[in-house]
Amino acid sequence: MSTQTTTENLDGLLEQLEHLTVAPLRQIRNKADSLITSKETAEKQQALDEIRQLIEEKGLSGDEVRQFIFPPKYIHPHDPSKTWTGKGKKAAWLQAEIDEGKRMQDFVNPAWQGNQAD
DSSP states (O other), X not given: OOHHHHHHHHHHHHHHHTTSOHHHHHHHHHHHHHHHHHHHHHHHHHHHHHHHHHHHHHTOOHHHHHHHHSOOSEEOSSOXXXXXXXXXXXXXXXXXXXXXXXXXXXXXXXXXXTTSOO
């Protein structure tokens, strides 16, 4: 079905809806809401299935995926293995840097900024 035909069908349907009373319009709205919810759920599930398949195909570990989705808030600029999530006790490496006069914001991970809620 072409976009033109779909648009024409929709225009015709909308024209028919204008002649309905409130009660049948509410029934249509409820059915449409139900269809939308169902289709959104199906699309999300399909997306999750595709993501799972890609993770398996690429051999990514759970830790790698978590690190990508939830990057650490703080990271040492010269040693990326030193990180801190920003939760719980401050990482010893970060506290040592602060004790030397550096600022915490100097260690904010660029991948984190705007990505997480504080």
